[in-house]
Amino acid sequence: MLRRIIALLVALVVWQLAASIADSVIFPAPLDCMLAAVDAVSDGSLLKHTLASLARVGVGYSLAALLGVVLGALSGILGTYGLGLRDVLEMLRPIPPIAWVPIAILWFGLGDKSAWFVVFLGAFFPIFIQVAHAFANCPDEHIEVARAYDASPWDTFLWVRVPAAAPDIAQGLRVGLGLAWTSVIAAELVGVKNGLGDRIQQLRYVTDYEGMLVCMLVIGLLGWSMTTVANLVQKRMVPWQKSSV
């Protein structure tokens, strides 16, 4: 913990020094940003835009998690993942979320729906691929035990395949959450009328660079918080991950 605080303080000092040397309005200093943050908190704008972004992540990510896990599991078990579907998805996965924004606006118009779609796409592929891979590659040794004990297909699925895939499912959900968060900012840069991404654009038009940086820092802080919480959840969900006899 102490090391983290020291690292943070060092980063702030370096930032302050760099800003002093640059001495430019387009390179705000941390102290100026702190004052802008106080303003944004006190007038309620920061909370309003943060909640709007979080709500979009909530909708898009929930859909991606649900469909990614269900379809990924089906695909892995039925074997379609290994039959060419993997290559199609691996081709779609590297397309950055921001590249989907124009298509999303064409299909769903300006507003929440296009943002949900972009968030959904950002999170869906890593979740689907990780889950499908996990179910398609359940270790033979576990399946062999289930067969040797005459376990029914349902028991094998529930007690063997799902827990064996759980570490990868948790990993997919964690990676998906991070990407959902970065996707929402991309979607909000053009498609909607509120949210942190939109706020950054609006502040750019009025040359409020301190306010822009505050929004960016909030994005970073929330992303880090999500990853930290997801890591804790993953550890609790799959405590056996690094242990087997």
Next chain:
Amino acid sequence: MAEIIRIEGVHFAYEGKAVLEDISLSVGVGEAVVLLGPSGVGKSTMLKLMSGLIEPSRGEVDVASTTSGVGSRLVFQEPRLFPWMSVRKNLHFALRAAKVSPDEWGERIESLMEQVGLMGELDARISSLSVGMAQRVALVRSLVCQPGVLLLDEPFSALDPKRRKQLQQDLLKLVEFTGVSVVMVTHDIQEALDIGDQIFVLSGSPARVVCALRTRDQDMKKAREQIEKHLLL
């Protein structure tokens, strides 16, 4: 003696390559049979045939069901316990799969876990068990189903000599307690002589039974010499 397993003229090929050729043997109720042979000869394949995990290319494998309805249960070389379950849940999995009424679970588990001295570990995580403890739990996991025959695939191979001996004694105690028949695979002649009522030596490629002997009728020294002679061929 009534037979619990009868194998007649079994051939087995894997990816076109003959592994076992014309194997015939039988296991009597309550008997301990050892399959002995060099590594890779096809001993584990024999156990998988008896457990029904694989089918013979030719010939017949008959495993009689007991009153419990469970024919055989296989104990693998490694314990292969599910790391996401506690010891108790691993045993529950086996009982549920064998369709044993949950009313009987507690009694079956406790009587066997007491025999191996692991009652205190019922709620332990698998990662907290030593290899020897885990292998004992694997033995119990098979026996809670009350199978007619216990199939053991070199279950002591991962243990040091002291623990190996200890686990052998635990196995004999469990066999006596449950009256289960045993088919064990090993490449250790002394282990085969210590445990087996009947010993079948497998050798060659494809493997055949090159020697079959009953230890009860034999002088141990002579039995050992006979086995060694066939293994060296």
